[in-house]
Every structure is written in structure tokens, then in C-alpha cells.
Amino acid sequence: MxxxxxxxxxxxxxxxxxxxxxxxxxxxxxxxxxxxxxxxxxxxxxxxxxxxxxxxxxxxxxxxxxxxxxxxxxxxxxxxxxxxxxxxxxxxxxxxxxxxxxxxxxxxxxxxxxxxxxxxxxxxxxxxxxxxxxxxDLTVVYGINHHAITGGERIVSNASCTTNAIVPVLDLLDREFGVEHALMTTLHSVMNDQPLIDGYHHADLRLTRSAMQSMIPVATGLSKGVERLLPQLKGRTQAKSVRVPILNVSAIDLVVSLRRDVAAEDINRLFSSAARRAPAGLLAYSNDPHASVDFNHNPHSATIDGSQTRTIGPRLANLFVWFDNEWGYANRLLDVASYWRACFAKNGR
Structure with missing residues (x-):
């Protein structure tokens, strides 16, 4: 009970x-x-x-x-x-x-x-x-700042699926190596604001084009979302987004300039260890040769693909992050609802 x-x-x-x-x-x-x-x-x-x-x-x-x-x-x-x-x-x-x-x-x-x-x-x-x-009243990424919920809030945002995927990654990199700058390119599965065939329907002319025939650059507020959760990175992030013709699962190609010398092995070791300690569903790590379909119905906010980690020079790194933008996000929405419930239930409904 x-x-x-x-x-x-x-x-x-x-x-x-x-x-x-x-x-x-x-x-x-x-x-x-x-x-x-x-x-x-x-x-x-x-x-x-x-x-x-x-x-x-x-x-x-x-x-x-x-x-x-x-x-x-x-x-x-x-x-x-x-x-x-x-x-x-x-x-x-x-x-x-x-x-x-x-x-x-x-x-x-x-x-x-x-x-x-x-x-x-x-x-x-x-x-x-x-x-x-x-x-x-509060924007939450579970595993990063959900403990800030007090129970007195009336309106809480679970942020976006991309924010939930990349903020835990950037937070860990910043705490371990220091993040000087970050450039994020989201490869996002199609969404229902896109037509199957070209048609008049949207102020963004690119979104009038067939979702299933092209990779389509679209606007994104990911940098703003990151800076809302990690204010120490304000002015040091940029983001792009490209819709790709698959039904589900997305990825973020992250290029990051760090404040300490680092090798690809150091980064992979950090995330492999963090994945073992992370709250259930938050962060995963894999070295397997993946395709996007492998992450369909995956409940994690983010999975670091260690096979794709690269460095060039002493402080420039490239990481690849997979996430199910539907199922992973829905599970974090449920996590936040559960934590919020515990907070306000203490004082009665």
C-alpha cells in the first residue's frame, strides 16, 4: 500500500x-x-x-x-x-x-x-x-534539479526532451573538466507539425516540405533550455536542429571545448562510471555499434555512445548522445510527477 x-x-x-x-x-x-x-x-x-x-x-x-x-x-x-x-x-x-x-x-x-x-x-x-x-514556478530536469521541488509549486515545467537528454551530459562534463563552449546539433525524428507531402501550413517555410523525403533544419530553443538549467553556461552554448525522416529516436552531436586536457578514454570512463551510479532511467552508456532503432522504447534520458567519442587537440571533444524523444521523456515526466506528489502529499492535498 x-x-x-x-x-x-x-x-x-x-x-x-x-x-x-x-x-x-x-x-x-x-x-x-x-x-x-x-x-x-x-x-x-x-x-x-x-x-x-x-x-x-x-x-x-x-x-x-x-x-x-x-x-x-x-x-x-x-x-x-x-x-x-x-x-x-x-x-x-x-x-x-x-x-x-x-x-x-x-x-x-x-x-x-x-x-x-x-x-x-x-x-x-x-x-x-x-x-x-x-x-x-520551476523548470525541472529530473536528476539535475528535481530536489528543488518543495511541494508549494502550482506550475512546473518538465523542460524539453532534448534538454532532458543533454543537460545531464553537460552538467557532468562541466563538473569534471569544465565546459568553455558547447555546440549541440540535434538530429530529431519527425514530428506532427510536418506534412507527409509538401503543403501550405506553416510560417517556417522549411516545415512546408515533406517530412519523409528530406533532412530539414528547424529552429530550436535548446541553448535557452540548457542555460535555464545550467546558468553557469549562459552565453557559452549554441544549438542547431535537423529533422530526419524516421518515426522515433533522436540524437545530439555535441562538440565541446573543455578547460582541462582530456582524452576520449577519459570521457568514456567518466560516463561509463556515471551510468552505473545514476538514478534509474537517467543515464546509460554503451560501446556497441548502434543504429537509432536500438533505442526505440528506451526509458533513459540519454545514452552516451562511447564508440563515437572523439577528441582533437588537448581540449576539444565530440560526443554522440542517443535518446527516445517520446518514451524517455514520458518516463521523466512521470518521475517528476512522482517526486512532486511526494512533496505536496506531506502537507495534504
Missing amino acids: PPHPPIRIAINGYGRIGRCFLRALHASPHRAQFRIVAINEPADLATIAYLTRFDSTHGVFPGKVEAEGDYLHIDGNPIHVTHATTPEGVNWKEHDIDLLVECSGRYTGRDELTRFLDAGCRRVLLSHPGQSAQDV
Whole structure:
């Protein structure tokens, strides 16, 4: 039995991350801490149930999924489904929501997010960065600063999948060798803001091009995300991002200038050791000859590919970091929810 009754969770936006979060919770040993009682998603219930059961990336759901009336039933547990397009369109208070997991990505500013609180949610956990550090009470990367959660927060951001992947790497490099400058190039799998064939739909002209025919450079806020979590690196990071035509799994090619002389073997030794000590799911290390598909459904925030570590000169290093941008991120979202729950449960709901 858990030390406290399960908290009541709602999911707003039941797309890739929303569905992965539900799956991650279903597979988690901590599932008794939570009860998903509501989902808000504009799509119809039949489609919601179908996409819960069958997923092209993560496989068939390992439980029983049924739809009846306004409810999605997961292994017999009812989840009320609504189809509102605004925070006020759902009577969250009626559902007695302890924690709303905001997975639509539509709401990033404090004024927008406060609308969920005003509509009856006690707390909001974002599956994306806030518009600025001031728009949320805390931005968290689990394993780096989750201990800063006190339980009194109302709006917490879980940062981005790329921030969760690279911040633990940069943090360790900076503590061990000192980071002078860092250049990060993300090779990111396709996302649903891209069309399958060229079409008019986006202000970024590159994102009008077919997702499955090209590698496409896109804008990224990764440097801003890194500096929010590691302020000592402010002004010393740059980032680029390229969408690549695969369904899932991404990588970051990291070039870093260090303050101490270092060899590739030193870096690999550091990360191999750190992976053995890291909290479960945070950091992994491998020397095997990998392809991206090897990391599909991998729960780690980041896996260092030691076979790709390079150095040139005494202080310039290149690392390659794999991560499942869906499943790894959903598991960190669950980790933060679990830690936050423990904090606010101490003082009652």
C-alpha cells in the first residue's frame, strides 16, 4: 500500500506524449501513486481508444482498452473523456484534479496556464518548456534539479526532451573538466507539425516540405533550455536542429571545448562510471555499434555512445548522445510527477 492515497491526474492533450505518459504510468511500479481520472482531447473517443490500443512506434497496449459512453476504460478503470478546446471548457473542479499533465503544447505563458488553475486544477505539469523561466514556478530536469521541488509549486515545467537528454551530459562534463563552449546539433525524428507531402501550413517555410523525403533544419530553443538549467553556461552554448525522416529516436552531436586536457578514454570512463551510479532511467552508456532503432522504447534520458567519442587537440571533444524523444521523456515526466506528489502529499492535498 502506498503511504498516501493515489493522487487524481488529468491529461490535457492526448497526442504522442499524452499517450506515452499513460503507457509509462501503466508500466510503472509507481502506478499505485496515481489515478488518471480525466483526459481532455478534441478527437473523438473511438479514435482515442484505438490509438491507445495500437501504436506504430511502441506496439500494442499491454492491457484492456474499452470505450463506453464518455469514458475510456483501462483495465476496467474509468477515465472521463472530454473534447474541449479551452482550459475553461472542462469542469476540472468536478473531477477533483490534484495534478493536470498539460501535453497539448498549446499553453506556455503564465496567463494561459493560470486558466487551468482558475478552472479547478490544483497544479499543472507541462510536457514542454514555459515561454520563459518566469512563466512557471520551476523548470525541472529530473536528476539535475528535481530536489528543488518543495511541494508549494502550482506550475512546473518538465523542460524539453532534448534538454532532458543533454543537460545531464553537460552538467557532468562541466563538473569534471569544465565546459568553455558547447555546440549541440540535434538530429530529431519527425514530428506532427510536418506534412507527409509538401503543403501550405506553416510560417517556417522549411516545415512546408515533406517530412519523409528530406533532412530539414528547424529552429530550436535548446541553448535557452540548457542555460535555464545550467546558468553557469549562459552565453557559452549554441544549438542547431535537423529533422530526419524516421518515426522515433533522436540524437545530439555535441562538440565541446573543455578547460582541462582530456582524452576520449577519459570521457568514456567518466560516463561509463556515471551510468552505473545514476538514478534509474537517467543515464546509460554503451560501446556497441548502434543504429537509432536500438533505442526505440528506451526509458533513459540519454545514452552516451562511447564508440563515437572523439577528441582533437588537448581540449576539444565530440560526443554522440542517443535518446527516445517520446518514451524517455514520458518516463521523466512521470518521475517528476512522482517526486512532486511526494512533496505536496506531506502537507495534504
